Amino acid sequence: MSAKPLSLLGRPPSIAALLHRARGPVRTGLLVAVPLVGAAGAILCAGLAWRDVSANRAIAALEAGTDRPVSVDAPPELLLARIRFLVARERFEAAEPLLAALDRTGSADLRGRAQISLANARLRQAFAKLEAGELDPAAPLVGLARQAYRRALTLRPEAWDAKFNLDVASRLVRDFPERGREHGEEMPADPKKIWTDIPGQPRGLP
Template identity: 80%
Template sequence: MTTRRPSLAGVLRRAWRPVRPVLIVALPLAGLVGALACAGLAWRDARANHAIAALAAGHDRPVAADAVPELLLARIRFLAARERLDEVEPLIAALDGRGSPALRALAQIALGNARLRQAFAKLEAGDLEPATPLVGLARHAYRRALTLRPEAWDAKFNLDVASRLVRDFPERGREQGEEMPADPKKIWTDIPGQPRGLP
């Protein structure tokens, strides 16, 4: 007498019986968890967009180092425009850890521009000594931006301006302690396509 082997359909039916009640409960719960996660992300993005718009409009907003990269960039630009560079450095470090190369390059350009503005203010006041390291820091920031995003035209242009500015400092080899008035015509350089005498 031969015994019949159970069919595949019968085996599957028997295996499905204990699993079915678990799936009936688990699937709606998984859907609910997914919906809550999506709602949380949407709320976070809405808050970040609101803060970015406020910073762009000139309203100060505190930003944590673990904020989304776009919000970090907005805060970096806000602080750099106001030359609050001590507050910029930790945010740039946080952005370097999580941001895309394009966002990191924009942050470096903002930092370089702030340093270059400080250098210009020193040069216009005839104070050449403190201007030199500021120009060097600006050049470093522009080089980092170009490493991250080689096609960044603003970084290329501003790096060229900063490089010519250092090269054209008047009489860098003068004696220590010797007073010398700054002549803006010797400091500002001629850049192709720009009016004569402008940076």
């Protein structure tokens, strides 16, 4: 008569059942180990809860305009909040390591949002240069904004604001009055001409 095969679908034995079956030193070891495992689990849960609370407080502070230091191993949501805080103040170099960290650990949605924030900040810089008549430094800023918008749209194709602002940036490049320059001659800047054919009210964007 063949042996009955063991079922792999049965319910695993409970801790109480294991303690009942165990004898001698094994039972003593289980009695000691079970409370230790439970205590370790409780400590781990408490640590995770504290980290979440701390991260949420830091995110709220950053969104309110109060700076908070953030390490590269912070939760992705906190990385995004700090990136937004930095790029809004044109502190792009400080944001670079956080952007790299978010690229490693963040979801496509969070990474896309970070790129949109970066692109918006670059485009605001370009607008300021154009309005001041500084055409030469404005051109590379528009290029950087376009690159960031394209990266954002690969991660968040549904981001309509990014599509609109990319179109604005592309029209700015098209309308740069480079054709009016000849042999290095300086051309008087007329910011009003830069805004020609741009839909909506670009002064309010991004």
